Amino acid sequence: MAIASNTDTPTNRGWYKRNEIAITPWLFLAPAILFFAVYVIIPIFQSINISFYDWDGLGEARWVGLDNYVELMDDGAFEVSLWNNLKWLLFYLLAIPAGLFIALFLNQTVAGIRIYKSLFFFPFVLSQVVVGLVFSWFYLPNEGLLSGILGWVGLGPVNVLGDPTLATYGIIAAGLWPQTAYCMILYLTGLNAVDPEQVEAARLDGAKGWKMLWYVIIPQLKPATFIAFVVTIIGALRSFDLISIMTNGGPFGQTRVLSFYMFEKALSEYGFRMGYGAAIAVVLFLIMLFFIAYFLWSMWKEDTDR
Amino acid sequence: MFPKPIQSASPGAQIAYKTLLPISLILWLLPLIAVAVFSIKPDTDFTQGNYWGAPGSFEFVNNYGQVFFNSDMPRYMLNSVLITVPTMFGAVALSAMAGFALGIYKFKSNLLIFFMFVAGNFVPFQILMVPVRDLTLDMGLYNTKTGLVLFHIAFQTGFCTLFMRNFIRQLPFPLIEAARVEGVAEWRIFWYVVLPLMKPALAALAVLIFTFIWNDYFWAVVLTQGPESQPVTAGITSFNAQFRAAYHLMSAGSIVAALPPVLMFFLMQKHFIAGLTLGAVK
Incomplete structure (x- = not known):
């Protein structure tokens, strides 16, 4: 190997040299750990701490114990957000x-199929802000394409984003557009790696269609399904951009979710209630923690199996 | 291969498949096609209620000219570049090192630290919002690109370290042992042996980070305000206010804002997909 010429024979084996293998990983980890601790790990605990205070972000913080959480119990807007x-x-x-x-x-080999695959994946590359804008025009009550299509088949125009019961579903549908594209690319990669011999063997045994899919293909797609599940759950709990762009929480606050409501309470014209906002974030975090524990447990099992 | 190759189906089915492909694609991209058409329509089309008909005239140059020369858009775009590119380098560098440490060395807290990065990467942003905003204010970095970059580097390091570590685990370990036997210093092993082998991972992460950061909206709103430092995702909402109901300009603006990651994707598609689907196959 070329690097062999680069080596210098250590004449004086100092303390560093003797402990090189033990120390090096920590030197390499230090910057990443420092950044991650300052901006991610410590803030989690700080937020939990802030949630026990009444604080406007500027003045003196006042300890209120569990008051913020007690208030959450009776907060109608919080309940709506949780359901959403x-x-x-x-x-x-x-x-x-x-x-x-x-x-x-799309898992075929016809001419041009690669371009089709890329174009189907395309929505995922767009920012959620753009997706939100595009869909809010799509949903426009009279001029929107959706109302146009509905009128064409003889249904009246709908104001999706103006309807308190429909609005959340309208936003979720917009979110599904890029998310489906992501899951598609995961499965395309997974399908590519499906063992052809197993498929042939199953075919010889007379399996086809749904049975083949269910008993032979889907089990082999398990790693892809796991990742799709992880990213979709995280995406669902992080939903903020679309709501902020498409309805800003309305109509009548009916499209709020925890992440949006928290932002509204802590950082918008509705007031700077940092403590209350932090309490909402803690609730969201606890929901997420449940999933994080499951993801880590699965990964840990995987890692120790190897 | 599953499903069965269409070539082995009846000619009728083959024709049906080949006609269904473009139709389904058009339906899938319909909202986007609509915006593209909007962006070349004249203003009068909208005031006269001609939303979905053919454009009254072809106003491509006019509309996009407005976006580029008559709005804050170029400034926002530049901000986005100045936020995205340093983040890309920072996060890739930090995570390459961390991934090397976690992938190569065996020490007691290895898995614990690894899981700390993974878990942190899944955390909802909102739990970080208040403290990170305070920290940024205290450092005097509120409403600066640097403040945004520092946070993005830190947060992206979680995902990137997961990626790098798993990638390095798949490298042939005997190579590193051989170098050690030769007496090569550990940091040289990183620089001369491991790093060259990680090129595909570095490329994949760079394009992914570029797209993620370019498309970030939440942190842009939390840590910055105004055209001096806001990226294009946040800028487009003030653009929205400036050209209220000017759908043709809004559409052109959105397309311009979306373009860089789209170009990145089409140019680096292989790396992009390799990055996104890491772990989807055993």
């Missing part, structure tokens, strides 16, 4: 079967 988060979690997962469906549709 559940809706997001549930319906956002539709991206997984939808992505699988499109991947199966």
